[in-house]
Amino acid sequence: MRVGVLTGGGDCPGLNAVIRAVVRKGVEVYDFDFVGFRDGWRGPLENVTCPLGVAEVRGILPRGGTVLGSSRTNPFKVEGGVERIKQNLADNHVDALVAIGGEDTLGVATKLSDLGVNVVGVPKTIDNDLSGTDFTFGxxxxxxxxxxxxxxxxxxxxxxxxxxxxxxxxxxxxxxxxxxxxxxxxxxxxxxxxxxxxxxxxxxxxxxxxxxxxxxxxxxxxxxxxxxxxxxxxxxxxxxxxxxxxxxxxxxxxxxxxxxxxxxxxxxxxxxxxxGGTPTAFDRWLATRFGLHAITAVAEKDFGTMVALRGKDIVRVPLIEGTGELKVVSPEEYAEAEVFFG
Amino acid sequence: MRVGVLTGGGDCPGLNAVIRAVVRKGVEVYDFDFVGFRDGWRGPLENVTCPLGVAEVRGILPRGGTVLGSSRTNPFKVEGGVERIKQNLADNHVDALVAIGGEDTLGVATKLSDLGVNVVGVPKTIDNDLSGTDFTFGxxxxxxxxxxxxxxxxxxxxxxxxxxxxxxxxxxxxxxxxxxxxxxxxxxxxxxxxxxxxxxxxxxxxxxxxxxxxxxxxxxxxxxxxxxxxxxxxxxxxxxxxxxxxxxxxxxxxxxxxxxxxxxxxxxxxxxxxxGGTPTAFDRWLATRFGLHAITAVAEKDFGTMVALRGKDIVRVPLIEGTGELKVVSPEEYAEAEVFFG
Amino acid sequence: MRVGVLTGGGDCPGLNAVIRAVVRKGVEVYDFDFVGFRDGWRGPLENVTCPLGVAEVRGILPRGGTVLGSSRTNPFKVEGGVERIKQNLADNHVDALVAIGGEDTLGVATKLSDLGVNVVGVPKTIDNDLSGTDFTFGxxxxxxxxxxxxxxxxxxxxxxxxxxxxxxxxxxxxxxxxxxxxxxxxxxxxxxxxxxxxxxxxxxxxxxxxxxxxxxxxxxxxxxxxxxxxxxxxxxxxxxxxxxxxxxxxxxxxxxxxxxxxxxxxxxxxxxxxxGGTPTAFDRWLATRFGLHAITAVAEKDFGTMVALRGKDIVRVPLIEGTGELKVVSPEEYAEAEVFFG
Amino acid sequence: MRVGVLTGGGDCPGLNAVIRAVVRKGVEVYDFDFVGFRDGWRGPLENVTCPLGVAEVRGILPRGGTVLGSSRTNPFKVEGGVERIKQNLADNHVDALVAIGGEDTLGVATKLSDLGVNVVGVPKTIDNDLSGTDFTFGxxxxxxxxxxxxxxxxxxxxxxxxxxxxxxxxxxxxxxxxxxxxxxxxxxxxxxxxxxxxxxxxxxxxxxxxxxxxxxxxxxxxxxxxxxxxxxxxxxxxxxxxxxxxxxxxxxxxxxxxxxxxxxxxxxxxxxxxxGGTPTAFDRWLATRFGLHAITAVAEKDFGTMVALRGKDIVRVPLIEGTGELKVVSPEEYAEAEVFFG
The missing domain is CATH 3.40.50.460 (Phosphofructokinase domain)
Known part of the structure; x- marks a missing residue:
């Protein structure tokens, strides 16, 4: 199988850890090969790719940023965007996509999934406000x-x-x-x-x-x-x-x-x-596990899903769950620590 | 109500964060007063106490170690140990104890609880091997x-x-x-x-x-x-x-x-x-929440319990659960990341 | 001999390291005793003192801030300020002062020294802009x-x-x-x-x-x-x-x-x-050496001086040197690295 | 001019900062070009080279280790070693060498310099025991x-x-x-x-x-x-x-x-x-300055020298000075802080 990977939205420590885990397990366990799409959805939209293999992910675990670049490009706001993406995926012989991003990036992934693109999502937000997962890396x-x-x-x-x-x-x-x-x-x-x-x-x-x-x-x-x-x-x-x-x-x-x-x-x-900068141990651990489980979802052709943390377990939930309503601090959660706050 | 607090076993970043949260909420929300017992179970056994109030816990959140000291003293291995503890608690007008510690400290707490002492436990182990809780601070x-x-x-x-x-x-x-x-x-x-x-x-x-x-x-x-x-x-x-x-x-x-x-x-x-040294944000957050929930358990007279993390929630479980079998790495958990390990 | 210590001006990591070194060597080598003056020149002006001995300086080496407090009080702007300082020093049986501070604090020290007060200065500025010393701690x-x-x-x-x-x-x-x-x-x-x-x-x-x-x-x-x-x-x-x-x-x-x-x-x-916060190794090393040499200057009654770093050596210079013109970046020093800066 | 660069001996945070400064100033100020020799003296001995230009030094400032690799190879212990080095330098059209290393690496540089090779040295030792310089980076x-x-x-x-x-x-x-x-x-x-x-x-x-x-x-x-x-x-x-x-x-x-x-x-x-790992600000600053001054020494054809820190100044000293006797802690330097050490 040939798998495309992209990262969208704002910077977040741990993006490289996800990419590395996806590629390492994809190559070594499933014998997949990979293509990197540059700068979020701009990559498959404008067919901007880069090589992505074990050599490319070497040493990136502790690094901030994303070796694939990022953008906020939304193909649904571009005339004929979806068709161009489908064509570019076909031209690159890409069977499935791993899309790593937040509300916007996963929102696009959800719609593309509905339109028949094989996508697995990895939730990302430094603000920790995506529903569907207990915590996000970064x-x-x-x-x-x-x-x-x-x-x-x-x-x-x-x-x-x-x-x-x-x-x-x-x-x-x-x-x-x-x-x-x-x-x-x-x-x-x-x-x-x-x-x-x-x-x-x-x-x-x-x-x-x-x-x-x-x-x-x-x-x-x-x-x-x-x-x-x-x-x-x-x-x-x-x-x-x-x-x-x-x-x-x-x-x-x-x-x-x-x-x-x-x-x-x-x-x-x-x-x-x-x-920016190097992620903490928790974020590297969570991002790595997200990556490992995302590529397994691809291997099991469980598309239209995203990985999520529930307690200590990584589970899969429908993509739509990650892009539904924002996860905000509830009055109870704020009140828990209120004794310390004036 | 008058509450005693002690810390037992090995050093662990976050102990002071627990103590601070117990005291701050105990004083400000429940109007309790406190007595500190020095060096784990040695404190109530030998009646070694120290003042413990809002002033004493000021500024200790980021500090490693424990302001109450610690030891591995086991009162059940001391002739008449249990009686002496009961007498010392009575002499200090202590209605309930918060015992912060690992397998050994909580094992003593469990037995004392069975013998009628009002105890709430807070699990502590740097090795993360206590059952009953997803993670421990430190x-x-x-x-x-x-x-x-x-x-x-x-x-x-x-x-x-x-x-x-x-x-x-x-x-x-x-x-x-x-x-x-x-x-x-x-x-x-x-x-x-x-x-x-x-x-x-x-x-x-x-x-x-x-x-x-x-x-x-x-x-x-x-x-x-x-x-x-x-x-x-x-x-x-x-x-x-x-x-x-x-x-x-x-x-x-x-x-x-x-x-x-x-x-x-x-x-x-x-x-x-x-x-040693200052705890990470995760450990301060977890330890603080453990402390806040432990003193609430005391206020609700829910003795014989310990606090535990389950997913994102702090719950109470019977003390015995924390001191049962060790939580070790399962073959599946090890295998999850095995692609990276030779 | 009885020695007063004060810290004036803005916060600077390393202040506590100076205080500790002054007191430890003063007590253990010279058998001096100490009195702390609170909040810079406000302390001797308004006779606000605190105990200062080996116990008080224990554990303060890695801590930011100053255990003596600080202020920007200038006794020369207060009616009868100098006389009050002299009187309060006499009342406290203080033979000599160690004044730790920047341009303003040392400026006061210089004038008091001219008026007969026994002072040794320790230069302090986070901006590193005091002349007379290669570097300042912080x-x-x-x-x-x-x-x-x-x-x-x-x-x-x-x-x-x-x-x-x-x-x-x-x-x-x-x-x-x-x-x-x-x-x-x-x-x-x-x-x-x-x-x-x-x-x-x-x-x-x-x-x-x-x-x-x-x-x-x-x-x-x-x-x-x-x-x-x-x-x-x-x-x-x-x-x-x-x-x-x-x-x-x-x-x-x-x-x-x-x-x-x-x-x-x-x-x-x-x-x-x-x-704020804990000093680096360089700053703790420099601040500690400043303290050790300052108290030796007191012991040798070499008043009206301040300690300074020259190369690897701690030397003494007249107080006036530290409060003369500001040490700014010269065109040559800026030009040295200009190849990197657009 | 065409300049070769090599790093020898043990790892030391700051090596990459030196390399970057040498290359950036060499290219941008002096219009030199560069060749990297791999693994210390093994590089020129066995003619193992790598490209070295502005692109190669991008982003290496904060990284530990050395992008040029290192070894303890001593060409004077290899039959015909010196002749092979001279030949390889000639074959690579190298006019001058910047050798970054400790006692051994600079010892070789000293001898080669005596034999007519154009070398400028940069002293490196994590132990800070090279004479001739106040401090070394790392x-x-x-x-x-x-x-x-x-x-x-x-x-x-x-x-x-x-x-x-x-x-x-x-x-x-x-x-x-x-x-x-x-x-x-x-x-x-x-x-x-x-x-x-x-x-x-x-x-x-x-x-x-x-x-x-x-x-x-x-x-x-x-x-x-x-x-x-x-x-x-x-x-x-x-x-x-x-x-x-x-x-x-x-x-x-x-x-x-x-x-x-x-x-x-x-x-x-x-x-x-x-x-290992990223250097402190002091080490990046010192290493960068060493690199800037070393390439200027090359530009001024002041060979047989090494750069050194004296006070706040970077000076040049004969190579032999850096490889003479070891700089050890003197009894006075130890005694300075002895009040703290039992």
Whole structure:
């Protein structure tokens, strides 16, 4: 059998570990051969391929990024896109595809599967917000990076009686903020699922200082104030200089806290540091297992499925499950650790 | 309610995170007060206590070790031990105990529970070999430390055409070796559950060199050769100098491979480095949740239980479940990644 | 002899290592005793002291921050400040002071020394911009943290064809940017000493993309555009919302590059992460040696001096040398590595 | 000009950084072209070459090992070796060589230089024991790895009242042990330059335990007991099993301390972990500067020299200086930190 592999969407530590596992087991156990498609769905759409064998995956396990490149190309938004993909797969004698990606990439995979393309999906999101799987790889790495930053900030917060605001990733789901906040011993954790009240945040900041503690605030990039909160946190507005307003929620929150409480506040914006570089052991282990099981699904011609973690087991679920509704932090999950968060 | 807390057995990153969570939630949500017992069961046996409140747990989340100290004292091996414990608990007005420990510590907890002591257990083992829970805290930290060592060894193995043997923890179970070997891209993984054949190990070493790759061998400290293997790997024997024979399985394996294959082989023995120091995010998160749920079990007077991880949920199981048979690597679990291991 | 110790100014990994070395050698070799003054010059000014002995410095070597606290209090700006300090030193029977701090703290030390107070200084600045010493502790830690961030960003820059801007510390001197940029393989390094031309920056960004490389830009927080550059990078202005303009040079540069080149650009602002947490080996070694030599200077009554690193030697220089002109990156030092920087 | 580059001797983080700097500046500033010689002096001896240009050095800055491979081949021990090297250099139109290596590699370079080969040397030793330069790259990385291990061991030593022995690299010089011991807060540091008295070591161990501290002992692999010390620490002897005696000084010391003091003692042997993997910022900075200055020496035809660090400056010294006597820890340098070491 000849198998195509592609990676789509945002960077995520562990992508290379998946690719390596797919190829190593595919070649050594199933005697498959492989073709790499470059830059997500752009590869099969525009027939951009690269060699992919045991030699190409050598040494890539610990590396961040993806040796196949990535993009957000959506063939369904391209005239005749599906037909071109089918033709290119046929021209390359590709019998099946392993598509590694998030909501968008797997959404395309789902539709192509319905249209007769043999696809197995591998779920990927650094934000950990894909349903169908307990965890996704990359998430543990992001949480550790954020936690290490928080660890370092504690001493500074204390020595200088400053508020430190750490902005972490998470547009729609607060998983990174919640886990890093718990692991780092943050004092306030603000997530997209639970709009925050700036008055309460500032009241808690002041309460902490009275006990002579300096607070650390962890905020998801997608966190928002409650309706009617008198904060000017809107993004994307044009400022007095004619530029789009700079600074994300982290900067704005620090500025707002400083103005309201009179306490110095500083922001740290980790940004893409959270999604690059070498994966943690958990992420390499999970990504490797995802890859091993995905290629077995191909061997068993169990197409239209994706691999998923359930407890300690890797299972297969219909592709549609991974691209259904977003997995967000439930009120119960947030409440579990609330004793630590103002 | 007044609650005693103790930690027993070997060091494990995350112990302080459990203690902190137990105390913070106990004080702030349930209005309990606490007494710390020093050095495992020695504390309640010999009435060695220390203050334990919100002040005492401040800043301990990222720290290795345990602020309560530890020991392997077993009160059932001490004349009148149980009575003394009961008396000391009564004298300290302790209504319930949170006992954090492994097989031995929880074994004592189980028996005391049967004898009427109010105990809730928190499972702890760096080797991840306690049944009843999917994972234990400390394990992820150990695996990451071992993986980082393997990462560093890859370049040296390649540049010098050397065999590198990494001895990791795991007396009875090969979890650390298996996970670190998968995450680090090791070429041979030897675990206690599967006696190894030194001839096959050496044959694979030579095969690797023919392909111009230098192999990395990960070996659990408890790994053993198959019966009749002509290796002299027995421990504890007295050598020609009248000393107990030095060097564990790592050193011996390196020496044996060197002699048999003529390839230079070097051992790295990580030892206690794996069980000290700051915990990973996963371990802090798991340990914190264990602590939060343990004190709730106390509040709900659900004694004789221990907390456990099942999938993403923290559940309660009877104490006896944690101290039953050891959780070892099954043949299927080992086979899953075997494509990578010679 | 009775010796007072204080730490002033911004946080810096290694402060605790200095304190520990001063106290350990002072007690064990010279049989001195010690008093800690809290929060920089506020301590002797307002007579806020704490016990300081071998017990107090135990275990602090690897910790960030300072166990003595810090502040920017300047007794020369307080009515009768100098007299109060002299009186409080006398009341505490303090024969000599070890003052650990940067330009401001040592500036005060210099003046007090001229007024007859027995002071030995230890230079401290994370920015490495104090003259008189080859390096200061804390700087190596900051550079490593920034380098690790850059390492992680490389894969993301490449996979997504994005410009990544990393803002690092350095208000007046570009040492952190220069060293981290060299160590991390950055493509553009902008420092305060050399105003940048935004047109040239953007031209280089575009040139890199033509060669299909995604650039990483490291920028000191104090970097500024050349006069007449049509960038709106001024800080501290009030924007349309009545707030002080948010976002530092990192955010603004990313925004400007994005608008001019049409390439996605993202900023990472490491901020206080660079000055908190555990020091590197170099910083612990340097800080420890500074402490050991400072207390010897006290024992030898060589007051009015500060310790400094020259080559591998710790020497003593007049206090005034450390607080003279700022040590900035010379054109030659910048040019040395310019082959790597667009 | 056409320049050959080779790396010889043991692995050392920073080798790739040197190669990259040599090539980048050589190509971009001097318009040189390059040829890589594989595996140290074996390359020019046996004419094993590889392409070496800007493309080949891309992305290698953070990587351990050497892309050129290494060996300990000595052409002066091969019949007609020198003539073959000269012939191969001529055949490859090589005008000059950059030789990166330690005592042996630079020793060969020195002799070849005397015989008319155009060579510039770059000093390399993880042990930091080459004279002529203040520091060598790789050393800072090794010290940090050892320090991080010691950091992790502190909590375990304390919680379990155990002696922990850490064996670090250093056959002839104790630099790694001394620096890591200072940075990690070790209690005993044993180096090759100062034979140790096992009685005194054990007496100090017992003294520490009386104060309820658990000691950490750092020992260079080349440390030896004083003459007449009744320890059986000889290496390389054949034991009762006919095998070369296993276990280095670390294992033996732990065993000896355990037997004599009755306190549990455990050894950690970091071995090659110290010389593999990504370099620290200091080592990347130093290695990069060495490379930049070495290629300038070539451009200026200043052959027979090697680059060296003196203070903050990179200077050139005659090759012979780097291969003269070993730079060992002087009694004064050891004594500087002795207050910390029992």
């Amino acid at each position: 998430f543990d790495t992001a949480v550790n990076i954020a936690m290490e930053a928080i660890d370092r900030l504690h001493t500074t917060a204390e020595s200088h009686h400053r508020v430190l605001v750490v902005e972490v990733m998470g547009r729609h789901a607060g998983w990174i903020a919640l886990h890093a906040g718990m692991a780092g011993g943050a004092n306030i954790v603000l997530i997209p699922e639970k709009p925050f009240d700036i008055d309460k945040v500032c009241a808690y900041v002041e309460e902490r200082f009275k006990k002579s503690y300096a607070p650390i605030v962890v905020v998801s990039e997608g966190a928002v104030p409650v309706d009617g909160g008198d904060m000017t946190l809107q993004s994307g507005e044009t400022d007095a200089f004619g530029h789009v307003r700079l600074g994300g929620i982290g900067d704005r929150l620090a500025s707002e806290i400083e103005q309201r409480t009179g306490k110095e506040a500083r922001a740290v914006v980790l940004g893409h540091v959270q999604r | 394990f992820d930290t150990a695996v990451n430390i071992a993986m980082e060592a393997i990462d560093r060894l890859h370049t040296t193995a390649e540049s010098h055409h050397r065999v590198l043997v990494v001895e990791v923890m795991g007396r009875h179970a090969g979890w650390i070796a298996l996970h670190a070997g998968m995450a680090g891209g090791a070429n041979i993984v030897l675990i206690p559950e599967k006696p190894f054949d030194i001839d096959k190990v050496c044959a694979y070493v030579e095969e690797r060199f023919k392909k111009s790759y230098a192999p990395i061998v990960v070996v659990s400290e408890g790994a053993v050769p198959v019966d009749g293997g002509d290796m002299t790997l027995q421990s504890g024997e007295t050598d020609a100098f009248g000393h107990v024979r030095l060097g564990g399985i790592g050193d011996r394996l390196a020496s044996e491979i060197e002699q048999r294959t003529g390839k230079e082989a070097r051992a790295v023995v990580l030892g206690h480095v794996q069980r | 700087f190596d830690t900051a550079v490593n943290i920034a380098m690790e961030a850059i390492d992680r960003l490389h894969t993301t820059a490449e996979s997504h064809h994005r410009v990544l801007v990393v803002e690092v510390m350095g208000r007046h001197a570009g040492w952190i940017a220069l060293h981290a940029g060299m160590a991390g393989g950055a493509n553009i390094v902008l420092i305060p000493e050399k105003p940048f031309d935004i047109d040239k920056v953007c031209a280089y960004v575009e040139e890199r993309f033509k060669k299909s490389y995604a650039p990483i830009v490291v920028v000191s927080e104090g970097a500024v555009p050349v006069d007449g550059g049509d960038m709106t990078l001024q800080s501290g202005e009030t924007d349309a919302f009545g707030h002080v303009r948010l976002g530092g040079i990192g955010d603004r540069l990313a925004s400007e590059i994005e608008q001019r080149t049409g390439k996605e650009a993202r900023a990472v602002v490491l901020g206080h992460v660079q000055r | 050393f800072d990385t090794a010290v940090n790895i050892a320090m991080e291990a010691i950091d992790r061991l502190h909590t375990t030593a304390e919680s379990h009242h155990r002696v922990l022995v850490v064996e670090v690299m250093g056959r002839h010089a104790g630099w790694i042990a001394l620096h890591a011991g200072m940075a990690g807060g070790a209690n005993i540091v044993l180096i090759p330059e100062k034979p140790f008295d096992i009685d005194k070591v054990c007496a100090y161990v017992e003294e520490r335990f009386k104060k309820s501290y658990a000691p950490i002992v750092v020992v260079s692999e080349g440390a030896v007991p004083v003459d007449g010390g009744d320890m059986t620490l000889q290496s390389g002897e054949t034991d009762a099993f006919g095998h070369v005696r296993l276990g280095g000084i670390g294992d033996r010391l732990a065993s000896e301390i355990e037997q004599r003091t009755g306190k549990e003692a455990r050894a950690v042997v970091l071995g090659h972990v110290q010389r």
